[in-house]
Amino acid sequence: MRIDRFHVEHLRCLGRVELELAGRSAWLTGPNGAGKTSLLEALCLLGYGRSFRARPGQGLIQRGKTALEVVAHWRDGTGQGHVSGLRHGGEHWTARRDGEALSTLGGLAEGFPVLCFHPASSALAQGPAEERRRALDWLVFHLEPGFSSLARRYARALRQRNALLRSGAPDAEFEPWEQELGRCAHAMTRQRAAAAGYLEQALAAVWPRLCEDSPPPLGLRPGWRAEDSALEDLLLLNRSRDRELGYTTIGPHRADLQFGEAFGVPPEHWSRGQAKLVALALCLAQAEALRQARGLTSLLLFDDLGAELDAGHLGRLLHWLARAPYQCLVTGTGLPAACPAEAAHWPVFHVEQGKVRPLSAQLAAPVTAPDAAPPPGGQGV
Numbered sequence: 261m262r263i264d265r266f267h268v269e270h271l272r273c274l275g276r277v278e279l280e281l282a283g284r285s286a287w288l289t290g291p292n293g294a295g296k297t298s299l300l301e302a303l304c305l306l307g308y309g310r311s312f313r314a315r316p317g318q319g320l321i322q323r324g325k326t327a328l329e330v331v332a333h334w335r336d337g338t339g340q341g342h343v344s345g346l347r348h349g350g351e352h353w354t355a356r357r358d359g360e361a362l363s364t365l366g367g368l369a370e371g372f373p374v375l376c377f378h379p380a381s382s383a384l385a386q387g388p389a390e391e392r393r394r395a396l397d398w399l400v401f402h403l404e405p406g407f408s409s410l411a412r413r414y415a416r417a418l419r420q421r422n423a424l425l426r427s428g429a430p431d432a433e434f435e436p437w438e439q440e441l442g443r444c445a446h447a448m449t450r451q452r453a454a455a456a457g458y459l460e461q462a463l464a465a466v467w468p469r470l471c472e473d474s475p476p477p478l479g480l481r482p483g484w485r486a487e488d489s490a491l492e493d494l495l496l497l498n499r500s501r502d503r504e505l506g507y508t509t510i511g512p513h514r515a516d517l518q519f520g521e522a523f524g525v526p527p528e529h530w531s532r533g534q535a536k537l538v539a540l541a542l543c544l545a546q547a548e549a550l551r552q553a554r555g556l557t558s559l560l561l562f563d564d565l566g567a568e569l570d571a572g573h574l575g576r577l578l579h580w581l582a583r584a585p586y587q588c589l590v591t592g593t594g595l596p597a598a599c600p601a602e603a604a605h606w607p608v609f610h611v612e613q614g615k616v617r618p619l620s621a622q623l624a625a626p627v628t629a630p631d632a633a634p635p636p637g638g639q640g641v
């Protein structure tokens with residue numbers, strides 16, 4: 261998919277901003293505090309229903325205003341135009357796609373895959389399991405239409421079981437919820453395992469574009485000993501311990517993606533810079549896995565890229581991105597010195613004090629060619 265134009269209103273320092281991209285990749289440059297990251301947050305809201313920095317209740321809405329709004333005009337891989345919009349008042353949100361009101365934010369993310377690599381992304385490599393689980397579930401969500409409702413069913417049953425654990429409820433009350441957890445866990449784990457397989461393949465393909473060494477192996481840890489037992493059986497065995505702790509200690513909500521060695525050392529010994537490279541590679545692998553499996557092309561957002569990577573890796577990344585079929589938005593205080601010629605031709609927008617103005621000459625004709633053709637067997641959007 262490609263964004264032609266987007267409009268942001270009352271998000272952090274952005275008052276009313278309109279960006280004409282005509283389907284192209286672009287640079288967003290400007291001083292610190294200008295509003296560059298806020299522009300990327302706006303697109304993340306459409307792709308995730310949340311920002312990578314905060315929730316709307318946590319300072320996303322411009323001070324003194326009651327709601328923020330983001331509207332994007334975009335085209336899918338077949339070239340068909342769409343309009344997605346989100347309005348958030350801190351407590352309540354409304355979302356629309358092509359004029360239709362949506363009942364879930366997941367509906368907004370459907371067919372609108374957005375990925376963002378930002379200064380906190382190294383947590384993907386070395387942070388808590390939740391980060392990697394979210395990255396994996398992003399892919400599962402876009403691959404498996406039934407995954408969201410399955411995950412919602414699981415979350416509901418988990419809340420019920422945790423409430424029973426804390427209230428000291430009799431054993432009989434646990435059974436239906438543990439059966440439900442078991443059913444959902446089985447299906448969720450099957451879908452996650454398939455996605456983790458795509459992701460590992462894509463990681464191996466992406467890695468040499470960034471690094472000389474071998475890629476880290478990647479595998480799914482389901483969150484319980486799935487190879488030995490059904491979850492419902494283990495929940496029964498663990499019930500008295502879980503009662504003492506007051507929460508459910510095993511299940512897909514504890515799943516993780518586990519990295520093996522890279523750079524000759526296990527993940528806990530990676531430097532911060534190496535962790536960043538792994539996180540970046542995982543982010544690109546998410547995009548590549550989705551493209552290979554479904555022919556869907558993600559929007560790639562890179563926040564402060566020049567500050568995150570050394571010149572060598574940055575040059576290699578930009579060299580690849582400039583030829584890859586993705587639309588990319590890259591923020592920074594300026595253009596990187598090691599910018600390959602193809603990426604140096606991307607339009608530049610200057611952001612200052614919450615206002616945006618195009619710096620480069622007029623945008624050339626809009627990109628009208630559909631995104632890269634889906635691979636044989638892949639589905640178009």
Ligand SMILES: Nc1ncnc2c1ncn2[C@@H]1O[C@H](COP(=O)(O)OP(=O)(O)O)[C@@H](O)[C@H]1O
Nearest residue numbers: 272273292293294295296297298319321322323
């Ligand atoms: N709720 C808010 N209302 C108004 N301004 C805000 C709000 N939250 C953050 N800001 C301001 O918005 C700017 C955020 O800019 P940001 O997008 O992080 O800038 P950049 O990425 O260009 O450094 C900062 O100047 C910050 O002080």
Ligand SMILES: [Mg+2]
Nearest residue numbers: 296297563564
């Ligand atoms: Mg920033």
